[in-house]
Amino acid sequence: MEKKFENKVALITGAAAGIGKETALQFIQLGAKVIISDINETEGQKTTEEIKSMGGDAHFFRCDVAEAKEVFDLVDFTKKTYQRLDFAINNAGISGKLSPTINYPIEEYLKVIAINQNGVFYGMQAQLKTMLAQGNGCIVNIASVAGLRGMPMSSPYAASKHAVIGLTKSVALEMASKNIRVNAVCPVFTLTNMVENMFVDRPEFEEKLRLGIPMKRYGTVTDIANQIIWLCSDESSFITVTDIANQIIWLCSDESSFITGQSLTVDGGMMAG
Template identity: 45%
Template sequence: MGQKFENRVAIVTGAAAGIGKSTALAFAEQGATVIVADIDEKAGEAVAGQIVELGGKAQFIRCDVTKDADVEAMVALAVNDYGRLDFAFNNAGIEIEHSKLAEGNESEFDRIMDVNVKGVWRCMKHQIPVMLARDEGAIVNTASIAGLGAAPKMSIYSASKHAVIGLTKSAAVEYAKKGIRVNAVCPAVIDTDMFRRAAESDPRKAEYAAAMHPVGRLGKPEEIAGAVLYLCSDEAAFTTGVALPLDGGATSV
């Protein structure tokens, strides 16, 4: 285990799998105590257990980011059990849209916005006051390259990620002089279990996804985790309000 974040406490939402899991493991590897938060209790407990088995410190809490009481309890866990909150990776999100805009429905719209946008807003709403008490902290939100441009057949999802970037930039400016930095990561297609399941049902998705990245491959969860840890580190002390593309060159084409 590393020591970069020794005696620091990090919250990771959506930590049961994919990018969230890799980031929780990476924080722990660098010495942080990790609050592993997810709605998937079995998988989330497994991630926390894996961290402990590797010699790290972690605790799981079930958190549905659409419920304010859950988010409040998640942040309170960090404060009550560890006395502080240094980092937050607000990563929980959903991607359930597969039709053109005029074919969508209001319930789908509301669900995507509630998780992807209000979920991030709820998290920051409770995390920032705790960080203000110590005049320091770093928050990273998961957006997407869909928040930097268009995403055909995913217009609601795209709008939600544009909104995440708006929340990120606004919070960054509001709290810049209070020692709190707020940034976003914008991944392209990442090789997670969720993507693999989608690719198995439609092999063309895998071919298209690889082709959309000039580097010729999908991203790895560990590569996103590395960027999150950098944005939380002292090396990024002058970095706030950034929406960082992690896309294998996709947005450069």
């Protein structure tokens, strides 16, 4: 496999399992060095040791993204460990409870916003300082299709993901002339422990959502990781004929097998504003 990210450094939050872990494994296979971050220290350390057993270069840092100081400490740790930060994947998030808005617990609402929305803001603020100093970088925020439409029974989650998209577009415009790209990935429900736990008490809701997906299946962590990796690559960098061809080739590949019905812009950030 081509080591196209050799000597590059990726920081991934929520990387102990699921989408974050799969993304970390793909970065390692492509030659990158990876900082694994998660609030779950036990599972985060396991993922880090798994990567090291494969010959990969990785370090773990426990971080609660709802706490601004911890997020800034995480980025400082990355700089001290590898002296740079090329890719930042703000993936940590929670689904919250399934409940009508009228009965939604205020404490749970605040927790969802603190992790899903505030965590991305804190992350980008810290990451951008390092990327601006080195003159380049790429940030990928994990949003959701719930950030593009309403989501009954989970309005706080939908609100937090709408916010992630708004933050992404705004920061992309701020950084467009600074050689820093900022994008969001908006997965449909993906087969992770977080999603499975969300439906433990509401199996009928799970079936309704799954059948509402035209492909009649959920995304996999590999589907989402493939898109994250592509967004971090030079193949998605700007708008020459080669850039357009790169996107065409990727859309024709197995790596994009769960993407259909989309109009993907390649516009240097024009549509973000």
